[in-house]
Structures are given as C-alpha cells and as structure tokens.
Amino acid sequence: xxxxxxxxxxxxxxxxxxxxxxxxxxxxxxxxxxxxxxxxxxxxxxxxxxxxxxxxxxxxxxxxxxxxxxxxxxxxxxxxxxxxxxxxxxxxxxxxxxxxxxx
Amino acid sequence: xxxxxxxxxxxxxxxxxxxxxxxxxxxxxxxxxxxxxxxxxxxxxxxxxxxxxxxxxxxxxxxxxxxxxxxxxxxxxxxxxxxxxxxxxxxxxxxxxxxxxxxxxxxxxxxxxxxxxxxxxxxxxxxxxxxxxxxxxxxxxxxxxxxxxxxxxxxxxxxxxxxxxxxxxxxxxxxxxxxxxxxxxxxxxxxxxxxxxxxxxxxxxxxxxxxxxxxxxxxxxxx
Numbered sequence: 240x241x242x243x244x245x246x247x248x249x250x251x252x253x254x255x256x257x258x259x260x261x262x263x264x265x266x267x268x269x270x271x272x273x274x275x276x277x278x279x280x281x282x283x284x285x286x287x288x289x290x291x292x293x294x295x296x297x298x299x300x301x302x303x304x305x306x307x308x309x310x311x312x313x314x315x316x317x318x319x320x321x322x323x324x325x326x327x328x329x330x331x332x333x334x335x336x337x338x339x340x341x342x
Numbered sequence: 343x344x345x346x347x348x349x350x351x352x353x354x355x356x357x358x359x360x361x362x363x364x365x366x367x368x369x370x371x372x373x374x375x376x377x378x379x380x381x382x383x384x385x386x387x388x389x390x391x392x393x394x395x396x397x398x399x400x401x402x403x404x405x406x407x408x409x410x411x412x413x414x415x416x417x418x419x420x421x422x423x424x425x426x427x428x429x430x431x432x433x434x435x436x437x438x439x440x441x442x443x444x445x446x447x448x449x450x451x452x453x454x455x456x457x458x459x460x461x462x463x464x465x466x467x468x469x470x471x472x473x474x475x476x477x478x479x480x481x482x483x484x485x486x487x488x489x490x491x492x493x494x495x496x497x498x499x500x501x502x503x504x505x506x507x508x509x510x511x512x513x514x515x516x517x518x519x520x521x522x523x524x525x526x527x528x529x530x531x532x533x534x535x536x537x538x539x540x541x542x543x544x545x546x547x548x549x550x551x552x553x554x555x556x557x558x559x560x561x562x563x564x565x
Binding site: 254274275308310313314315317323325327328 | 522
C-alpha cells in the first residue's frame, strides 16, 4: 500500500501592476478553482499554498494527477483585488526540496 | 521545443501597452513571436517595429458590404488579415473570402455566434484559420463561460471533422492578459482540445500562416 498521497509542487510567478497580497491571491485561486471545477473537483485537487513571497513567486501543492487542472485555474485568474494579474507556472516538482531550487 | 506564436494581440495605439513591451513579455513566456492585430476602426496607421512582431489588422464591422469594402482596402497592404467574428453573416462572408487569413473568435466574445458544417468547409477551401480566443475563457465566469466552452467544444468538433486549421490566441490587451504556451494548452484542454492539437495550434499552424503571408509578399515583390 502507498504510504502517502502523491503530490506535485508548482512554482508560479505572478505578474501584476501592484504588489499582490498573499491572502487575496489565495482567495482568487480558490474562487477560480470553484468556478471551474465546483466543490468536488476542487476538493480532489488537494490544493495548498505552501509559500508566497511579495516578489510574486509562490509555491502550490496539489494532487499529482490534477496539475493541468490547477494550471488552467491559475491561467483563468485575471485580477486580484482589482489589479490586473497574469500567472504563469515556472516549474513543477515532486518534492518540495527540488521545487525550492526552481524558485 | 517548438516555436510558439500568438497571432492576436492588441497593442498601442489601440491599447496602452507598446508592441515592444508585449513582445518582451511574450518572449519571456516562451513565444518566438507575436502578431499585433489592432481593430481597424480604432487605429489609423501602424508601422512594423521588430522582426518578431508581425503586423496585422482585425476588421470589425456589422455589415457584409462594409467587410468586403474593407477587405479590398487592406488586402495586399497588411500582411495578416483577421476578421472579427461572432456575427453569423460576418462569419460566412469572411470564410468565403480567400483574402482572409484568420477568423477571430467565430463564437463571438460572449459565445453568441455559431459555426456550422458549411462555414467550416469554406474555411478549409480558402485556407482560413479558425481562432480559439482564450481571453473569452479567462474573462468570463459561470453561465457565460459555460456557453463559450460549449461553443468551442462544438467548433473543435467541426474543425477535427473537416481538418480545418485552428489557432489558439490570447487576444491580449495588456501584458497581464498574455498566457504562457503551457497555460494556453491547459486552457484549451477545458473544452476538450488534446495536447498535440493545442501545441500545433500554437506553433506549426501559426507559423504556416505567417510563411504563407511571407510568400504572398514575395510574390508581390516579383510582380
């Protein structure tokens, strides 16, 4: 039996007019996920914001089979708190250690 | 790695973002080049700036006679002729005209327009690419997005059946609207486009359209 869930760590970059607040960004990500996949789909993605710094680089954790879904949800975010944003995934890794090297 | 192109970007003077700025961000995202296709009713004259920026024009009108007049006016002068689709009459008139290179968002910006078998056959006959506009998915929610996704699914089905050319574009109006190729592929998967199809809609097909126009230009020079 597998001991734990397989995960993926997505390192992403937020391009924005102004500095984006971590909690407002998280809110936008959740809203985008709910809007695209509903409550069930969102729960299956097991999304978690691992870290986010003010320079606009962050790391998300999700189920390994839901990477493309999460990527689409990130791409659908066009504004956070009224400021225009564009989000791009820069790298994906299976471990937090390797993902940290990307960021 | 493929050469990716985004053939529908709106820049200065239609929007506030200069074309060079768009190209800078697009390059960073992994694109080889972009095409600036400002709407013909919002700009006067524009100049080619950098070799990776292709100049086009997006003709926007409600009447077929005006479309024909504008096509005549711009044909041969602008490398990339795009028609702002959505209206059924305009979709038909554009796809019947071999001077057109791309029919932009045939399902309209709100999912109001439709394609059918007849229209897609015309597109194949005249070598016109059907555009899938990702900004319509990015900027809409709920009912609107559900309708647009449904239309795109139908269009994709037709495109597959008749082997028409399809391209993915951002329709970006600022650098924040641009999406990296992989994000575009993920967005396209929302309406059922397979990965290989999406890659080709971002690379091979746009490239072939650009080469086509380049050959056309050479022919003009020879004449």
